[in-house]
Amino acid sequence: xxxxxxxxxxxxxxxxxxxxxxxxxxxxxxxxxxxxxxxxxxxxxxxxxxxxxxxxxxxxxxxxxxxxxxxxxxxxxxxxxxxxxxxxxxxxxxxxxxxxxxxxxxxxxxxxxxxxxxxxxxxxxxxxxxxxxxxxxxxxxxxxxxxxxxxxx
Numbered sequence: 001x002x003x004x005x006x007x008x009x010x011x012x013x014x015x016x017x018x019x020x021x022x023x024x025x026x027x028x029x030x031x032x033x034x035x036x037x038x039x040x041x042x043x044x045x046x047x048x049x050x051x052x053x054x055x056x057x058x059x060x061x062x063x064x065x066x067x068x069x070x071x072x073x074x075x076x077x078x079x080x081x082x083x084x085x086x087x088x089x090x091x092x093x094x095x096x097x098x099x100x101x102x103x104x105x106x107x108x109x110x111x112x113x114x115x116x117x118x119x120x121x122x123x124x125x126x127x128x129x130x131x132x133x134x135x136x137x138x139x140x141x142x143x144x145x146x147x148x149x150x151x152x153x
Contacts, residue, residue: 015087017079026095026149029142030073036139037066037102043132044109047116047125054112058136061105065098065143092150099143106136 016024022031041062049055072094081087113129116122 015081015083016076017081018077021073021076026146027076029146029149030069030076033139033142033146034066034069034073036135036142037062037069039135040105040109040132040139041066043128043135047128047132050116050119050121050125051112054108054115058105058109058112058132061098061101062136062139065102068094069098088150092147095143095147095150099140099147102136102140102143106133106140109133109136 016027021027041059044055044058044062047055049059072091075081109129110133113126113133116125116129119125
């Protein structure tokens with residue numbers, strides 16, 4: 001009897017749909033990415049955007065990436081990907097690009113934190129900016145982990 005090799009498509013893991021999204025790496029990173037990114041946006045907004053040139057970019061990156069990540073998460077939850085391999089490429093490119101943008105936002109937020117240390121509302125704004133910087137770097141790390149996990153999957 002000749003053995004029959006399974007088709008190459010069966011060796012590829014299926015993309016998760018529904019609640020399995022929250023149990024599968026790297027897709028399990030999506031909810032923490034959204035939550036940490038939302039905290040960045042809330043904390044920067046709480047400082048009344050003291051440094052508009054720096055924190056405007058931080059607000060843009062955090063808000064836009066939260067919205068796009070939420071849309072992507074909803075697509076996975078409702079199975080709109082139809083198990084297409086193109087979604088892995090799209091997901092990897094999106095998370096890699098967003099990681100780079102978030103790194104620039106995190107560095108700018110850290111600079112705003114340093115500048116706010118001796119500002120007029122020093123203690124409160126400094127603490128809010130410290131927290132925003134922390135969450136910005138955590139969110140950057142989550143996007144990097146997601147991008148590389150997809151790539152090496």
